[in-house]
Amino acid sequence: xxxxxxxxxxxxxxxxxxxxxxxxxxxxxxxxxxxxxxxxxxxxxxxxxxxxxxxxxxxxxxxxxxxxxxxxxxxxxxxxxxxxxxxxxxxxxxxxxxxxxxxxxxxxxxxx
Amino acid sequence: xxxxxxxxxxxxxxxxxxxxxxxxxxxxxxxxxxxxxxxxxxxxxxxxxxxxxxxxxxxxxxxxxxxxxxxxxxxxxxxxxxxxxxxxxxxxxxxxxxxxxxxxxxxxxxxxxxxx
Numbered sequence: 001x002x003x004x005x006x007x008x009x010x011x012x013x014x015x016x017x018x019x020x021x022x023x024x025x026x027x028x029x030x031x032x033x034x035x036x037x038x039x040x041x042x043x044x045x046x047x048x049x050x051x052x053x054x055x056x057x058x059x060x061x062x063x064x065x066x067x068x069x070x071x072x073x074x075x076x077x078x079x080x081x082x083x084x085x086x087x088x089x090x091x092x093x094x095x096x097x098x099x100x101x102x103x104x105x106x107x108x109x110x111x112x
Numbered sequence: 113x114x115x116x117x118x119x120x121x122x123x124x125x126x127x128x129x130x131x132x133x134x135x136x137x138x139x140x141x142x143x144x145x146x147x148x149x150x151x152x153x154x155x156x157x158x159x160x161x162x163x164x165x166x167x168x169x170x171x172x173x174x175x176x177x178x179x180x181x182x183x184x185x186x187x188x189x190x191x192x193x194x195x196x197x198x199x200x201x202x203x204x205x206x207x208x209x210x211x212x213x214x215x216x217x218x219x220x221x222x223x224x225x226x227x228x
Contacts, residue, residue, distance in 0.1 A: 043203055043219035044155070087155070100217065101170060102147075105156030
């Protein structure tokens with residue numbers, strides 16, 4: 001079983017729709033969580049951090065449920081430019097503080 | 113605009129050949145990571161350096177892969193001999209670690225390796 005699991009998709013949604021991605025992690029010692037975005041044939045880039053209290057950045061909302069070891073990303077009013085792969089990331093903080101474990105990603109396609 | 117650079121961007125080689133990939137981390141960053149990405153496995157951590165010292169290379173096949181940081185501005189990942197199953201995109205990332213708190217990792221554009 002992978003340490004971070006995601007539904008690979010693809011999620012095909014019309015422009016303006018709301019879409020939610022979920023992710024589960026198996027290492028209960030994980031302390032920090034993130035969503036990275038990766039465009040086709042490009043490098044991953046940090047989209048947002050995920051805090052226990054939930055956090056919002058414009059149209060994006062991230063939430064963490066430590067009891068269920070579950071992370072979510074909600075995108076409202078989706079745009080064509082949101083089409084990408086979204087990577088769920090956990091920081092297990094075992095030895096090296098910056099070691100990250102990536103999920104395999106969820107592909108989003110926003111269509112006209 | 114500081115960014116991580118990687119060379120070469122693309123590499124096609126034949127099985128058995130040596131491959132060397134290079135990475136220049138962002139100036140001032142003290143952590144460097146090598147990842148491999150394939151469709152099946154996603155992003156896998158191969159090696160991790162902090163202040164040029166290797167901290168974790170448990171994800172790297174030791175018999176053929178080696179990673180080094182000869183100085184603070186250069187990290188290398190070498191495969192010898194290469195095999196077709198090594199075909200993947202290899203990313204280098206750097207970050208600034210302070211204690212055990214997380215700091216963002218910045219990725220380079222990757223080296224797309226094809227081993228025939």
